[in-house]
Each structure stands twice: as structure tokens, then as C-alpha cells.
Amino acid sequence: MNTQNQSEISIGVDVGKANLDIAIYPLDRYFRIPNTREAIQKFLPLLKELDVKRIVVEATGRHEHPFVFACDQAKLPICIVNPIKVRRFAQALGIHAKTDKIDANLLAKFAATMKPESKAIPDKQSRLIKDLLVRRVQLVEMRTMEKNRLQIMPKELHSSIKSMLKILDKQLDSLSERIEQLISENQEWRMKTEILTSVPGVGKILAYTLLCELPELGSLNSREIAALVGLAPFNKESGRMNGKRSIRGGRPRIRTIMFMAMMSSIQCNPVFKQKYEHLKAAGKLPKVALIACMRKLIVILNTMVKNRRCSIYVLVHDLYLKWVFRTGICMMDTSDFLELLRALTHLTSTQLERAQHHIRHHLQSDLLRQSLSDHRDDAQFVCPHCHSVHIIHWGQSHGLLRYRCKECGKTFNQLSNAAFAGLHHKEKWACYAQCLNDGMSLRKAAHECDINLKTSFLWRHRFLRYALTTSAKKLCGIVEADEVFVPESFKGSRHLERAPRKHGGSGHGTPPLVPVLIALDRYENETETVLLDKSYQQIAPVLQPLISRGSVLCTDGNQSYIQIAEDAGVIHKRLIISDKKRVEDEVYHIQTLNNYISRWRGWMNKFNGVGTAYLKNYLAWFRVCEQKHNDAKSWLFGGVKIFTNT
Numbered sequence: 001m002n003t004q005n006q007s008e009i010s011i012g013v014d015v016g017k018a019n020l021d022i023a024i025y026p027l028d029r030y031f032r033i034p035n036t037r038e039a040i041q042k043f044l045p046l047l048k049e050l051d052v053k054r055i056v057v058e059a060t061g062r063h064e065h066p067f068v069f070a071c072d073q074a075k076l077p078i079c080i081v082n083p084i085k086v087r088r089f090a091q092a093l094g095i096h097a098k099t100d101k102i103d104a105n106l107l108a109k110f111a112a113t114m115k116p117e118s119k120a121i122p123d124k125q126s127r128l129i130k131d132l133l134v135r136r137v138q139l140v141e142m143r144t145m146e147k148n149r150l151q152i153m154p155k156e157l158h159s160s161i162k163s164m165l166k167i168l169d170k171q172l173d174s175l176s177e178r179i180e181q182l183i184s185e186n187q188e189w190r191m192k193t194e195i196l197t198s199v200p201g202v203g204k205i206l207a208y209t210l211l212c213e214l215p216e217l218g219s220l221n222s223r224e225i226a227a228l229v230g231l232a233p234f235n236k237e238s239g240r241m242n243g244k245r246s247i248r249g250g251r252p253r254i255r256t257i258m259f260m261a262m263m264s265s266i267q268c269n270p271v272f273k274q275k276y277e278h279l280k281a282a283g284k285l286p287k288v289a290l291i292a293c294m295r296k297l298i299v300i301l302n303t304m305v306k307n308r309r310c311s312i313y314v315l316v317h318d319l320y321l322k323w324v325f326r327t328g329i330c331m332m333d334t335s336d337f338l339e340l341l342r343a344l345t346h347l348t349s350t351q352l353e354r355a356q357h358h359i360r361h362h363l364q365s366d367l368l369r370q371s372l373s374d375h376r377d378d379a380q381f382v383c384p385h386c387h388s389v390h391i392i393h394w395g396q397s398h399g400l401l402r403y404r405c406k407e408c409g410k411t412f413n414q415l416s417n418a419a420f421a422g423l424h425h426k427e428k429w430a431c432y433a434q435c436l437n438d439g440m441s442l443r444k445a446a447h448e449c450d451i452n453l454k455t456s457f458l459w460r461h462r463f464l465r466y467a468l469t470t471s472a473k474k475l476c477g478i479v480e481a482d483e484v485f486v487p488e489s490f491k492g493s494r495h496l497e498r499a500p501r502k503h504g505g506s507g508h509g510t511p512p513l514v515p516v517l518i519a520l521d522r523y524e525n526e527t528e529t530v531l532l533d534k535s536y537q538q539i540a541p542v543l544q545p546l547i548s549r550g551s552v553l554c555t556d557g558n559q560s561y562i563q564i565a566e567d568a569g570v571i572h573k574r575l576i577i578s579d580k581k582r583v584e585d586e587v588y589h590i591q592t593l594n595n596y597i598s599r600w601r602g603w604m605n606k607f608n609g610v611g612t613a614y615l616k617n618y619l620a621w622f623r624v625c626e627q628k629h630n631d632a633k634s635w636l637f638g639g640v641k642i643f644t645n646t
Contacts, residue, residue, distance in 0.1 A: 008053040012107025014100050015057055015064040021100040024050070025108035030101060035063065040070045047076060054118065056111040058083045072121040079116045086110055122215065129182050129189070130212035136175045136205075137253070143168045179208060192218075195304050201265025201272065202301070209257050210301065218305030225302040229254050231295040240583055242591065247291060258294050266293065278438075283602065385410045423462060425451065432459050439625055441606055460617075467620035472525035476548040479521050479570075480593040481555050483534050484600075485513040491611040514612050516619065519543055520593055521551075524627070528619040530612075536560040544568050554590050599626075 014021040015035070022031040022043075033039045047055070054077045057064045064080070071078040089110050095102065110116075122130070143165060150161045183189050189211055196207035210217055216228060226232040230250015236243035265272045272293045279289035382389050383405035394404035394411050404411045423429070428449045435445035446456035488511045490496050515534045520526040527546060531538040539560050547553060547568045555561040557576040565572030573588040575581055583589045600622050604610065610618050 010111035014103040021104040023104035200269040464617040471527040481519040
């Protein structure tokens with residue numbers, strides 16, 4: 001028995017319009033007092049005498065406010081909980097009866113068992129702003145209803161409706177002025193409003209709503225804030241059922257206003273416009289794409305409030321600090337710099353877009369310098385000619401450090417034997433790394449970086465050398481493996497290994513299929529290999545060394561895997577679709593792999609066919625793009641690594 005819970009005193013308060021029913025657990029005491037300020041003030045000294053751990057009340061709209069505010073002023077641990085959670089708690093206990101006394105005792109048991117956390121109660125000014133915003137929403141709804149009536153009602157009633165619209169417009173203007181006045185008087189709210197409205201597409205109403213309805217903004221991580229608003233998709237899987245992920249719960253008022261704000265953002269904000277178009281091009285429905293953009297917006301706003309920086313402020317400030325650190329020259333004092341930052345808030349959306357473009361260009365240039373610096377600190381340089389480790393610094397050239405080998409006397413730079421060796425236009429590498437991270441086509445990447453199409457092709461496969469080195473070295477747990485077949489292609493080849501096919505001819509037949517082995521585990525470790533055929537002799541040397549002891553190998557009906565699992569000393573699960581055997585013991589399946597292959601095929605459609613000689617590069621490219629930690633800097637850092645075998 002948990003004696004600690006027995007010693008802690010929890011209080012449940014069932015709130016009614018006229019009375020408050022109070023139960024004290026585990027003392028088994030019960031009180032009923034009028035729901036008035038005078039009665040509450042007389043009762044609070046009794047609660048202070050007890051060592052109360054928490055006081056729980058249900059959110060009833062507004063009837064609980066006098067008691068909650070009085071407890072907060074008296075510094076008592078007051079908690080406001082969702083009535084749905086309490087009702088489900090009662091169902092779990094098998095309590096079906098409902099009276100005021102039963103509800104009060106239930107709340108006390110809920111407090112003692114679930115131990116809800118106390119949250120800060122908003123101050124009087126914040127509560128007033130929230131009430132004004134709620135009232136504004138009500139007036140907007142009334143105005144919309146009157147406008148709809150104006151279209152369907154007879155002309156004899158139009159004068160009455162127009163008079164009502166004028167009154168509503170006047171009330172809305174008055175409320176907006178009052179809200180702005182209160183915001184300007186609160187320094188914390190004013191600062192957060194400036195941060196939120198610095199994002200193109202985020203207006204004052206959305207900023208005020210977030211500050212009122214979402215006080216947790218800036219104190220949670222990205223996943224928590226998205227789930228709290230109701231923008232995080234949840235899985236819906238059970239047994240053989242594999243439903244679609246969907247959003248649910250959260251705070252609907254915030255979602256409604258964010259939806260309308262996002263409709264504006266995809267028009268004026270280039271970041272969300274690009275993401276929206278990208279998702280639609282990937283086959284997402286327009287509404288699904290909007291929800292995904294809304295989730296990205298709330299995550300960005302949460303980060304900005306947490307760091308207390310405006311969007312354009314972040315870019316400019318980081319650039320300025322990097323310049324000072326690199327040159328040692330302070331271009332302006334602190335007051336002048338802050339004045340520059342404040343001036344940026346008055347720019348139009350087009351001007352902000354141009355400013356971000358120029359700043360992003362400089363930041364991308366700095367990414368390469370950072371990658372070179374990080375590689376210099378982490379790497380143990382060896383001579384690319386004789387592989388000696390006895391090297392010394394030998395100046396620099398074209399912005400790259402050079403070294404000299406003491407053994408052979410030859411010199412080399414940071415990029416010798418690296419993926420980027422011999423490539424020009426270093427200032428554009430970061431931009432191209434971002435294009436690779438976004439999965440752009442050759443022509444689109446060439447246009448984005450202002451380079452030749454042939455240069456784009458050369459850079460792509462140089463960059464992808466890094467991707468080839470990031471495949472999983474070991475697979476553990478439940479391992480899924482299968483082959484995927486791709487039509488053989490000689491796209492881009494100057495010399496064919498067969499007779500060329502002519503258009504309009506007959507009897508060409510279908511091109512042969514190239515098997516590709518893809519294997520992954522449930523820890524997001526993937527590997528892939530292009531094979532000559534799907535025989536045991538081809539699959540075993542690749543797959544068997546990757547499987548860890550104690551793993552479970554899940555495959556289809558290919559009999560080659562039977563011997564591979566036996567040689568590796570692991571359990572083998574054969575899942576044959578023709579036998580209607582997709583899942584075994586509710587955990588063993590290859591659906592994770594099938595989903596991965598399906599995403600890869602959809603991702604490959606944008607390239608309009610890939611030559612078989614380059615197929616492994618595209619497999620590795622997709623794998624790296626699927627990794628959450630991947631970004632432009634990781635591509636650059638991978639490219640400047642020294643590969644002695646390339």
C-alpha cells in the first residue's frame with residue numbers, strides 16, 4: 001500500500017452556480033458552502049490549516065473563477081482539470097451515480113491518484129484581454145450571421161440589418177482599440193506580440209489568441225506544443241487494422257484562427273508557400289498540406305518565443321555575430337544595431353523576403369566555413385599520397401588550409417581525396433546542399449544555385465558519396481528485408497551494352513529487371529544494395545554480416561532467406577502474402593519496409609527514370625533525406641570528410 005498517498009491531503013471541489021461541494025481526502029470530510037466571495041473567504045482559513053497537497057476543480061466556464069482566484073491569491077495549490085478526464089476516471093472506477101457529493105469525492109480521489117500539476121493562474125490583465133478576445137469572436141460571428149441574412153431576407157428588412165452591422169462594426173473597432181491599449185501596457189505581452197507578428201502571415205489577432213489561449217507557448221518542445229494545439233497526427237493501428245494518421249483533440253479556437261492565418265501565409269510567406277506546394281506535389285490533399293504547414297508554424301512560433309527573437313532578427317543577429325567573430329570588427333554599437341533590428345519590422349513582406357534572401361546567402365557561405373572548421377578539429381589528416389600521418393601546416397590557398405607531408409614532401413589541402421575535391425564555386429555548395437536536402441531535380445537545383453545543368457549533375461553525385469557512407473553497419477531487433485525490382489536503364493550512358501532500340505519497332509519486349517535488396521530495423525537503421533539477381537549467393541554476403549545476434553528476420557517467401565537466417569543464428573519469420581499471412585503475433589511483419597519502398601518509388605517519380613549505374617546513389621540519397629537529423633550542414637560536413645577509398 002502506498003502510504004505516501006494516504007498521508008497527502010487532496011481536496012475536490014464540485015462547482016455549481018449557487019454552491020460549492022468540497023470533499024477532503026483521505027480525511028473523509030465534506031462541506032457545502034455558497035459560491036460567493038464572502039463565503040469562500042471565510043472557508044479559506046480552514047484549508048490553510050491543513051497541509052493540502054492539491055485542490056482540484058473542474059473547468060465549468062466561469063462559475064469556478066471566484067474560488068480559483070481566491071485560492072491563487074491565498075497561495076493554495078489549485079488545479080483546473082478537464083471534466084472529460086474526470087468522467088473517464090469515474091468510469092474506470094465503476095462509478096455511475098452522479099450527485100454533488102459523489103462528484104466532490106470523485107474529484108478528491110482523482111487528485112490523490114492522478115496528481116495533476118498546478119499551473120499558473122493568469123493575472124487580472126491577461127484575463128481581461130482573453131475576455132475581450134472572446135467577446136470579439138462572438139461579435140465577428142454575429143456580424144457574419146447578419147451579413148448572411150442581408151443576402152436572403154427581403155429588402156424591407158435590409159435597413160434594420162444594416163443598422164445592426166454598423167453597431168457591430170463600431171463595437172469591434174472599440175474592442176480592438178481596447179485590446180491594443182492593454183497589450184501596450186503589458187511589457188511581456190508587447191514583446192511577445194512583436195516576436196509573433198514578425199512572421200509574415202501572422203496578424204495581431206492570431207498573436208493575441210496564442211498569448212491568451214496558449215500560455216504554454218515557449219515553454220514546451222516542438223512535439224508537445226503541436227499536440228497541445230491539436231496539430232500532431234496520431235497513429236490508428238490495432239492488429240491487422242492500419243488506419244490513417246489524423247489529428248484530434250487540442251484547442252479548437254487556436255486551430256480555427258491558425259487555419260485562416262495559414263490561408264494568408266501560403267500567399268505572402270515564401271517559406272510556407274514552398275512547403276505547401278511541395279506537399280501538394282507529393283500527392284497530399286490541400287487541407288492536409290495546410291494542417292502540416294500549421295504544425296510547422298506553431299513550432300516556429302514556439303521556438304521564437306522560447307528564444308525571444310523575431311524571425312528576421314534571428315537571421316540578422318546571427319550574421320552580425322559571425323561577422324564580428326570572424327573579423328573582430330564591430331560595425332556599429334549596440335544601440336545602433338538594435339535600431340536596425342527595429343527598422344526591419346517596418347519592411348513589407350516583399351522587402352523582408354529580399355532581406356532574408358541576402359542574409360541566407362551569407363549564412364550559407366558560413367556553413368561551409370563551419371564544416372571545414374569542424375572537420376579540421378575532428379579529423380586526423382593523413383597524406384593522400386603516401387598515407388603518412390607526419391604532416392605540418394603549409395599556409396592556405398583559395399580559402400583552404402594546406403598541409404605538407406614530411407615523408408614524401410608533397411602538399412595537399414583540406415579537400416584532397418574528399419568528395420568535393422576539384423569542384424569550383426565553393427560559395428554555392430551550401431545552397432546546393434540545401435537543394436539536395438529538399439530532394440530537388442537537376443534542373444530545379446541548377447536554377448536555384450545559378451549553375452550549369454552539367455555542373456548540377458556532377459555536384460549531385462559528388463555530394464552523394466557522403467550518402468553512400470551512411471548506411472547501417474548493423475541491424476538489430478526485428479529486421480525486415482525484401483527485394484524491389486527496377487527496370488534496367490542506360491539513361492545517360494554513351495555506350496550501350498546491347499543493340500539500341502528504335503522507336504516504332506516491334507518485338508522489343510520488356511527491359512530486364514534489376515533487383516535491389518533493402519533491409520531495415522525498427523530503430524530507423526536502413527541499408528540497400530543493388531544485386532545481380534535474387535539468389536542466395538548475391539543476398540547472403542550482403543545481409544548476413546548486418547544481422548545482429550538475437551534478432552528476428554522478417555521476409556517474404558524467398559527461400560534464400562531461410563539459409564541466411566540459419567547461418568546468422570537468428571529466428572526467421574516468413575510472411576507470404578499469397579497465403580494471406582501478413583502479420584504474425586501482431587508484431588512480425590514487413591509493412592514498415594513496404595511503406596519505405598512505397599515512399600521511395602513516389603520520391604523517384606520526379607526524376608523521370610534513373611540509370612542503373614546511378615541507382616545506388618539515389619537509394620542512399622532517399623535514405624539520408626528520410627533521416628530527421630539531416631540538414632544542409634550535415635551534407636557539407638559529409639562532403640569535406642576525407643575518403644581514402646574514393
